[in-house]
Amino acid sequence: MIHKTTIDQVYETARLEEVIGDFVQLKKSGSNFKGLSPFSDERTPSFMVSPVKQIWKDFSSGKGGNVVAFLMEHEHFSYPEAIKYLAKKYNIEIEETEQTDEQKEEASARESMYLVSEFAKDYFVNQLTKTELGKAIGLSYFKERGFTDETIKKFGLGYSPDQWTAFTDEAVKKGYQLEFLESTGLTIVKEEKKFDRFKSRVMFPILSMSGRVLGFGGRILTNDKKAAKYLNSPESDIYHKSKVLYGIYHAKQSIAKEDNCYLVEGYTDVIQFHQTGIKNVVSSSGTALTPDQIRLINRLTKNITVLFDGDAAGLRASLRGIDLILEQGMNVKVCTFPDGEDPDSFAKNNSLEELSDYLKENAKDFIQFKASLLMEDAKSDPIKKAELVRDMVTSISKIPDRIKTEIYIRECSRIMDVSEDVLFSTLAQMGKKELADANKKYKQQQKEQAFTVVKTPEATQKVDALFELEQKIIQILLLYGHQEEDFEDLVLKENEEGELILEPEIHKAKVFEKIYLDLQQDEIELANEQFKAVYYSLIEALNEQEEFKIDQYVNTLNSELSSIVTSILMDDEKYQLAKWDEKDIYVKAKDKTVAQLASETILSLRCFLIQQKVSELQQETVDKKDDNKEVLEEVMNYYSLKMLLARKLNRVV
Template sequence: MRLDQETIERIKQAAQVADVIGDYVSLKKKGANLWACCPFHGEKSPSFSVSPAKGIYKCFGCGKAGDSVRFIMDIEGLGYGEALRHLAKKYNITIQESPLTDEQLQAQNARESLYIALNYAKNYYQNNLFQHEEGQSIGYPYFKERGFSDKTIKAFELGYSLDIWDAFTKDALKNGYSIDVLEKAGLTIRKPEENKMFDRFRNRVIFPIHNVSGKTIAFGARILRADKNQPKYLNSPETEVYHKSNILYGIYQAKNAIRSKDVCYLVEGYTDVISLYQAGIENVVASSGTSLTLEQIRLIARFTQNITVLYDGDPAGIKASLRGMDMILEEGLNVKLVVFPQGEDPDSYVQKIGSDAFVQYISDHSSDFITFKAELFLKEAGNDPFKRAELIKDMVGSISRIPDSIKRSVFFQKTASLMQIDEGLLITESNKLALEKVKQKEKDAQRDNNRQRLQSDLPSGITLSTSTNNLPSFDEGMMSFSEEDNFGYEEFGGAPATVLPTPEPSPLPQIANYATTLHEQECIRLLINHGTREVDPAVAPGITLMQYVLGEIDGLQFNTPIYQEMLMLCRQKFLEGTVADTQYFLSHPIAEIQSESINLVAEKHSVSEAWLSKHEIFVPTELDKLADMAYTNILRLKKSFNDDHLSSLMKQLAQTKDPQEQNTLLMQFMQAKEVEKQIAKELGTVVVR
């Protein structure tokens, strides 16, 4: 059901952009705006700006921009309507909607349908735990034995799947969910050849996995009886809404605590997270048994730059996990490590010693990665010089990944002291690694360029395999390639045996056309930012910038599609007796218009108030010179169109041989030249011949 405009406005007014985005990233005030590292691409210096006054965000790195609704759409991958419903739920805004019918469920966007089905499954499993006889006698006692309170069970929405082959599937089908959606959500397994379908999770306690906003996206399930034919833990498969490398268990429950404590505790299992949370240590997430990924590290980086990894006492597991530490360092985060006594893990240890002693243990036993590696491997190396040398190289390799030069210097000093070696040698080794890395990047780039050049020469419809080990064999008409030919390249890595001709570069746009686009952009920028303001109150009171500009460029059609569309919206609103103000464009439902509007409104830099308050230096703003800016822009815009007209006339003159047509074109050309002189005179530029 479509939401009415009044409800949409209520949602947008309640969903303040800084509040909404603050649930996903840690914002810091700088000037009039708030800043953070962008959640949409990896970066180490904040370029993601949030303007509470304008209700928008803008990343000056990747270009992502929008309002609070657009942010939810982008970060959660939701449609417009679903994003509004998400915000309505967050801010307790009631939406009157009829229950979804079977047809409506099937018509839902595929992604939204998965969320709906997964949420239904979560409620079903939780209801089993608390209401069903089997859940109360088997699943619920397991959680109580682990020491989980009802409040904790409900906070993590834990549940139980019945020991019946198709109990959930039958229930979901009865309530209108399609088997296709259930299968795509990873809830039901279907075997068409046997005409069978059954639940993925049976006779297991259920751990729902949530995304950052709290939506259920997958499940982890633990079996409660010994069965050699069954895995102890069973997880949802990858789906359109669940990619295990992108998510951390407990991130929804932990995000606010991580931000406020400014540190994230990273553990391995579900129960570790839940036990620590119940003990009041809420800033904890788990990698869910998978190796730490770059996406997971960047997810943590939205909320803090500090990670403390909590290991159990298993040396083999610790060594296997150290690769992830290098990835954390490379992302510019600060990482510390803690090992618990042999046989203990975070879950058992916090229940054994209590939350206060647990936090104190972390404080007393946390080590930076250099000290940790040294203590872990020095005993193994002993007095063996070769093993010590390998350890030093490994430590230098880790330090070299740190992007901050000061931090690198500090760790080189510490390593030199620990390993009793000259610091200069460590820096030299680091420089060698950096040079090798640069050479490898150049080699990879050369390989990619060679591949692209080769692909451009292949017949249409034939795609070069990405594999460099097993090159394709194919026959296309008269052209035949085989692995032996290797297309004249050595594994696409080194110099080609025969150099293919470099394709001619695409011609750059004509200067006149490019200038026209810039002036069109500036015209729309002025209209969006200042269209409702009086252009010159002293000379023409009551005349808005919108009225003035639209009158001056009446009849002009912009060449750039997006700016022509935005100009049409301005004209349409003006004919209706209103002015399309800044907010109209910033909240426009068409994503391209909204995004471009934010690009034209967002300010990367602002003048400090200290210029006037402390130094008594007045810096004029756009409002102080609005009339001059508008007048100059209109002149330049008309000059660009006139230049385009002149260029067109010259081409026509060169092509025609009809004397009468030549005379007509010459008259038009002379008129256009006269216009050019007049505009140049007004602009104070050199009058062309």
């Protein structure tokens, strides 16, 4: 168990915008930051971070919370793991007590898989650097590739010995369960036999964005023609190769800073670039590029430069990846290396300055790249040239931005010497075909559902007024609870003619005191159980603390209530995402009319509850067959009270 002093220090030290900035590219938006959601596929930012309140809200998925909640949602950390991650990031020494056997057993299967993977990484590193066989075979291979000791350590490179069960035996001996060795793919179990998957290979650990070990890539060093040259961990609960990029952990900050990401094919390409000095580079690890991998980069930058070696066949096979990047609304360039060179060898044989200059001078727009790649074959063949032009227009059609589309069409017209009108016409035909295909698919679905019984809702769902009012009360307490305001109450008084009139009386009070006393006076309790729990904890905190701080308060709540509070707080700032001020629409700041806002919200709640009571009594008169006199009198009394409250609210009833 981690000591409370350590947890408190972590919360006090950690800066939410810094932590989230490691995973999402954030841009200033007023007093807040905004970015693309890391939890859904989107092109318009709906992810908001408040440095003042130290909370975040993702409006596309509804998730929100504090810095620990983000790590638990994004990285699937347990609470202790999130605290440890932050402590490591901010160099805070962790004080903790020894876990009991029962607490160890409570660790989930997923966490156990992470622990096994971390142990495996350390084991392979130890084999590489501390054993004679590891030094002679594994270390010498990495040295031949030109990797320094510092680079080998940084990327956690290792070696798995040429023995069938060496790793498995050591892991079991250390107390790791065979169940998790198998589920991570580190050990292969067949009937009564078990053996190491990565026997006799140099090892490349594959890390998540936060540095957790997800899986491994292993390269064989022998000339065994039956064995695959590279072997990756199989799919598991923690490793999904289509959603992972090799090197993203070491590259994320540099990608955001440089506002560009270099995309290569292999592990050693990434490592060699890092060692040379270019760190904003990742690899798809030999698999075909996927939309999930592109979205991972999209959180950090809109710009991708794809790096290829001079192999023309390999280049053609990779063109589909470029179209996928364009579909995500990103800017893509392509850079190829001279024949016989790849990113690894070129970085190894050139200085940082030479490599940087080469990338700047040779990075081509994807249109220029496609034209230069395929034009040689098409020069003397009109049919092939027509196919090439159509292929280029197909790529342009993937771009969601219409302005970019038009610019690329004009560029394609210039390069291929084909009129713009023809290209725009071809683009329109493609659009019509896509629309026709979509309509055909829709009609087919409708046909299949023709005989499906569909229940029509009786009425459009109404706004839950009580929920909205109770939520507004929590919001006012959170934002302005400690503020002292002048409240105007309308009090019934008798004038000289003996008539009852409403006269204003001004009194000074803190907002939370005003709300609490008004609700107590009418014996009103919040109906929503979660709001009720937040309400009482808020009143207690506001009453006890001389200086109420939202970020500290949120950290005292459990995850469920923390999420609710975050949603209420960040919903107040949601209009910033729409940039209303740029459209000459100015939202009035609530803190200018806090007293009026609090009073009107309480009065509105009282009006709503009275109307509820009147409706109940009216139903009672319908149900009763005999004398309704007393019930009707009660209805009239409530109705008079409602009229009085309406006068205070300046509403017509």
